Amino acid sequence: xxxxxxxxKSFGGVTAxxxxxxxxxxxxxxxxxxxxxxxxxxxxNIITGALRPDGGxxxxxxxxxxxxxxxxxxxxxxxxxxxxxxxxRRLTVRENILASPRVHTGAxxxxxDEIVEALQLTGRLDARTDELNVVDRHRIEIARAILMRPxxxxxxxxxxxxxxxxxxxxIDVISARQSAAGFGILLIEHNFRLVKxxxxxxxxxxxxxxxxxxxxxxxEKNERVLEAYLGKRS
Amino acid sequence: MIEFFxxxxxxxxxxxxxxxxxxxxxxxxxxxxxxxxxxxxTMGIGAYGAAVAYTHWGIPFPIATVIGVVLAAVVSALLxxxxxxxxxxxxxxxxxxxxxxxxxxxxxxxxVGGSLGMPAGFDATPPxxxxxxxxxxxxxxxxxxxxxxxxxxxxxxxxxxxxxVGIDTRKMKVIASIVGGVILGVSGALYxxxxxxxxxxxxxxxxxxxxILAVLIGGRDSLFGPVVGAAVVIALPELARLVSVDHxxxxxxxxxxxxxLRPQGLIPGGRPRWLRAKSVRAVxxxxxx
Amino acid sequence: MSLLIQQLLNGLSTGAIYxxxxxxxxxxFGVARVFNGAQGPIVIxxxxxxxxxxxxxxxxxxxxxLAATAIGAVxxxxxxxxxxxxxxxxxxxxxxxxLTTLGFGMVLEGIVRTIFSSSPQPFFVEFASExxxxxxxxxxxxxxxxxxxxxxxxxxxxxxxxxxxxxLSARAVAENASIAGGVGISPVALRIGIVALASAxxxxxxxxxxxxxxxxxxxxxxxxxxxxxxxxxxxxxTSFRGAVLIGLLLGVTxxxxxxxxxxxxxxxxxxxxxxxxxxxxPAGIFGRKLSGTAVGADDR
Numbered sequence: 140x141x142x143x144x145x146x147x148k149s150f151g152g153v154t155a156x157x158x159x160x161x162x163x164x165x166x167x168x169x170x171x172x173x174x175x176x177x178x179x180x181x182x183x184n185i186i187t188g189a190l191r192p193d194g195g196x197x198x199x200x201x202x203x204x205x206x207x208x209x210x211x212x213x214x215x216x217x218x219x220x221x222x223x224x225x226x227x228r229r230l231t232v233r234e235n236i237l238a239s240p241r242v243h244t245g246a247x248x249x250x251x252d253e254i255v256e257a258l259q260l261t262g263r264l265d266a267r268t269d270e271l272n273v274v275d276r277h278r279i280e281i282a283r284a285i286l287m288r289p290x291x292x293x294x295x296x297x298x299x300x301x302x303x304x305x306x307x308x309x310i311d312v313i314s315a316r317q318s319a320a321g322f323g324i325l326l327i328e329h330n331f332r333l334v335k336x337x338x339x340x341x342x343x344x345x346x347x348x349x350x351x352x353x354x355x356x357x358x359e360k361n362e363r364v365l366e367a368y369l370g371k372r373s
Numbered sequence: 374m375i376e377f378f379x380x381x382x383x384x385x386x387x388x389x390x391x392x393x394x395x396x397x398x399x400x401x402x403x404x405x406x407x408x409x410x411x412x413x414x415t416m417g418i419g420a421y422g423a424a425v426a427y428t429h430w431g432i433p434f435p436i437a438t439v440i441g442v443v444l445a446a447v448v449s450a451l452l453x454x455x456x457x458x459x460x461x462x463x464x465x466x467x468x469x470x471x472x473x474x475x476x477x478x479x480x481x482x483x484x485v486g487g488s489l490g491m492p493a494g495f496d497a498t499p500p501x502x503x504x505x506x507x508x509x510x511x512x513x514x515x516x517x518x519x520x521x522x523x524x525x526x527x528x529x530x531x532x533x534x535x536x537x538v539g540i541d542t543r544k545m546k547v548i549a550s551i552v553g554g555v556i557l558g559v560s561g562a563l564y565x566x567x568x569x570x571x572x573x574x575x576x577x578x579x580x581x582x583x584x585i586l587a588v589l590i591g592g593r594d595s596l597f598g599p600v601v602g603a604a605v606v607i608a609l610p611e612l613a614r615l616v617s618v619d620h621x622x623x624x625x626x627x628x629x630x631x632x633x634l635r636p637q638g639l640i641p642g643g644r645p646r647w648l649r650a651k652s653v654r655a656v657x658x659x660x661x662x
Numbered sequence: 663m664s665l666l667i668q669q670l671l672n673g674l675s676t677g678a679i680y681x682x683x684x685x686x687x688x689x690x691f692g693v694a695r696v697f698n699g700a701q702g703p704i705v706i707x708x709x710x711x712x713x714x715x716x717x718x719x720x721x722x723x724x725x726x727x728l729a730a731t732a733i734g735a736v737x738x739x740x741x742x743x744x745x746x747x748x749x750x751x752x753x754x755x756x757x758x759x760x761l762t763t764l765g766f767g768m769v770l771e772g773i774v775r776t777i778f779s780s781s782p783q784p785f786f787v788e789f790a791s792e793x794x795x796x797x798x799x800x801x802x803x804x805x806x807x808x809x810x811x812x813x814x815x816x817x818x819x820x821x822x823x824x825x826x827x828x829x830l831s832a833r834a835v836a837e838n839a840s841i842a843g844g845v846g847i848s849p850v851a852l853r854i855g856i857v858a859l860a861s862a863x864x865x866x867x868x869x870x871x872x873x874x875x876x877x878x879x880x881x882x883x884x885x886x887x888x889x890x891x892x893x894x895x896x897x898x899x900t901s902f903r904g905a906v907l908i909g910l911l912l913g914v915t916x917x918x919x920x921x922x923x924x925x926x927x928x929x930x931x932x933x934x935x936x937x938x939x940x941x942x943x944p945a946g947i948f949g950r951k952l953s954g955t956a957v958g959a960d961d962r
Contacts, residue, residue: 187537213539225534227527229594229642238527239538243520283538408757458941462697462756466895467940470933473888477927578884582768589761619776621880625768632761633748 140164141186141217141291141323146195148181148347155181157347158195163291163323168314170326170334173344179327180222182344183293186325187219188212199291214241216290216322220297224276226268233264235279241287251286257312258282273300281309285316292317294326298333306330310337335359378499387499387567389607390506391560396587396599397509398556401516402449403593405549406529407456410465412584414472415452415554417576419445419561421479424491424571429484434496434566441565442558449554456546472581479573490572497566505563506600509556514596516552525549586624590631594642601640664798669917675805675874677913678812682867683886684893684905685819686860691899692836693849693856697756699764700741702887703771704861708734708868709878710774713785716872721788727869734865738858741766746857750850767883775880782879785872804873811870816906819863823902832856836900892936 141163148156156178163169171179184190186197188209197204204212213219218241227235236255237243255261258278268276277297284292294313298306314337317324328334334341335355343351343364351364358364377383399412423441426432432440455467480488516522527535528545535542565571583606591602609627610620631638683701690698708730716726745762790803823829831852834842839849871878893912897904912932919928 189533189537209533209536210539210541213537219537221534221537225531225537227530227534229526229530230523234523238523238535238540241539287538455937455941462760463895463940465757465760466891467937469888470892470937470940474927474930474933474937477930477933481925481927578888619772621768621775622772625765625770625772628765628768629745629762632758632765636758 140200141325142196142198142201143182143186144196144198146182146185146197147193148178148185148190149193154347156185156192159344159347159349161342161349161352163325165290165323166317166321168317168324168326168337168339169342170328170338170340171342171344172328172331172334176346177344178347179344180295183219183295183325183327186212186291186293187217213239213287216241216288217293218284218287218289218291219293220277220280220284220295222295222299222327224273224280226276226279228267228269230268231264232260232266232268232271232279235268236260236283236286239283239287242283245288246286254282254285254312254316258309274305277301278309281313285313288320289322291323291325294324294328296327296329298328298330303330303333306333375499383499385607385611387502389603390502391564391567392583392587392607393600393603394506394509394563395557395560395584396591396603397513398553398560399584400553400588400593400599401513401525401549401556402453402553403588404529405525405546406532407453407546407550408461408465409452409456409468409550410581410585411452411468411472412553412557413576413578413580414468414475415445415449415557416561416564416580416584417475417479417571417573418448419558420565420571420576421485421491421561422558423562424493424565425485427493427565428491434494437493438559438562438566441562442555445558445561446551446554449550449557450547453546453550456550457543469581472576473578476573476577479576486572488573490570490575491565492570493565495566495569497563502563502567505559509559510596510600513556517596521548582624582628586628588638590627590638592638592640592642594637595640598638598640598642602638605639665921668799669921670914671799671801671805673914673917674910675809675913676917677910678809679867679871679874679909680889680893680912681906681909682812682815682863682870683890684897684909685816685902686863686867687890687894688897688899688902688905689856689860689863691894693832694746694759694853695756696746696759696763697891698741698857698860699760699762699887700737700745700767700770701860701864701890702885703767703774703883704734704737704741704864705868705871705886706774706878706880706883707737707770708865709785709872710778710783710868711865712869712872713783716785716787721786723787723789723869723873726787726872727866730865730869731862732865734868735858735862737770737865738861739854741861742854742857746853747850750853764887767887771880771883774883778880780880782877785876785878787873790873808870808874815863815866820902828855889932892932896936896939 143159143161146156146159159178159182171182173179181190185192188204188207192205199215199217204217207215227238230238236251255264258281260275260278260282263271263275268279271279277299281294281297292313298309301309310333313324326334326338338355340352341355341358342349343358351358351361378387395412395416399409402409402412419441421441422444423437426437426440427434452468452471456464459467479485485491524535524540525545525548527538527540528542532542535545564575587602587606588599589602590605591600592598605627609623613620613623683705686701687698690696711733712726712730715729716722719725741763745766746759749759749762790807793800793802795801823832831842831847834845834847835849835852842849889912893905893909897908915932916928919926919931
């Protein structure tokens, strides 16, 4: 279980996150929504240790992570994907997936084949990543993230650039895995329809403030959220 | 046969072999994303360590070489700590600062002979030098088949992504620097015992340029890239001389052309498809190629 | 005490040369985000042409200075076209342009050596050849001239950057090239101008170097590149006045080490300071932090 306690972060005087309080339970599917620049990716960077918060605490299963370096958080199961996928360009697709110590020491062949098949990467395992398009690169990161057996999976716009049907299929693969393994998910996603369907809870971030959390149906009725996120004005 | 090595072409061949070893060593460091501009200094530490052990302490050639290599590995590991804080060219400038400092220090240190340098034996006979090159290339061929090497490349490709999949990037940088440092130290010790004496300016800016140029020309990602690059770097001034062109012009043009026109080097990296990993098990067993 | 003052003066005039080279780095880095590996060799080209012109004109320093400045600008244009412009479209870090400009500088060094051989080239002018003596302190006219002339040059440059519309454009591009492009400033024209200006400055520096030291060799270029790099990085890469101050400080430090700690490597001393600074204050003393340039990616 992930708990964020009053996370604060500013960049050169501009507040990116103002005292964010949020938790993600094991097995829970939480989506982080909000306009561009609301601080969503910053929050993920703080959870993974790529950025240090100015204040506040990140707790995983009650254990503070603030002083744990990024690579160790990943080894503890805090696993992420990137908004624009970051490939190891000198490694093949297979090697990119196996690059994580958590994958090459833990995943078995059957698991590997199943995930790779589900994400339609089977024929491309020996390709170099610069031969692939951005959709496949997202799929590589997702395959690796799942095979890393996360306790918390952080997905930063994993379906960016995908058609609706492709996006739905990828999200389905992820949630099927979640039901089996019971890890928590924090998803950043712009497709509101998709988000509504798969999420247990939505957290709405606006100008670095968490303005609402709750089930999708409830959030949809919140005036402030509609205004901030959906751009509807009454 | 042996007379050949005391002729001009033979000496060139040995100089090539020593540069090829040094370039192979630096390619491991550069391949892990560290643009260190101190390969000459690491090589020099190996050279001076071996020379001091041999001449001042009376230690025989093989053990003196080991002493030089260990010192070089230690210095290289310490230099890699800079790479924890600095990236790219800033790392290059900081390490260049250290390299220039060490050369200036050697000039002023009477114990190592100051500007006049140090004598040593002529124990690195032509066969020793050439066999060492073969051993180094073979060792790197083995290294390239390990998971460790994949992790080092991952760090070189994208440090943040490497961290996010659980690779200890700092540790990888230290390991790569030690591996590279050992190889650079070996080349330095061979340099000492091949020439029979060394001076500080052997390990100055022009050596840095030669090593870096060899790796850039040959290709940093391939096993034979640095070796081929070293051959080009040794051959270039000779060819230039035939047409009365200054060696700096040849090196300068080569540097500009390779960076602008073929940044991956003459022999690009990446394994052909038929050599790539075929199963998860092979990777789990530590073999990725 | 008189030794101290003597070395202070010697150091200041050496430092003036370092300051000029450091300034050239800051100019080019500011606008083009390029570490110019050819800065030192262009100084040397300036020096050699100045020495030839001085020889032909019977020791006319001003003519030599003018010629050195002009050839600096010419090589600046070549440098920009051949080593910097081809990379502009490719983006990519600091390393590649540093290597291409370094290569360009090596070619220059080779050309100079081909024409003049590698032995030291003398520099004779009928100018500022006297020296005064105040107590035990000897002050060469040449030294005094170099220091004062450098200061005037710096003031003029400062004016140019901070008080002209061209300078304003340059600062706009240095701040944010894409926004500057959006408001109608041509970054390409500006880059060409700045590289030519910095290289002209390097040429001038060559003539001043000749006046002060009376001789140089082709390989000196690399040493000057490294010194200039040092000054610019310590100053923080974006600060004009910082580069000047650090240049002077470097010259004085070296002079003091030579006089008072002859067993220490004078060059090495400055490098140690550089390394310590880079590690603990990557943005330099006067610099602002540049996004994505200074701090290591796995800084925890």
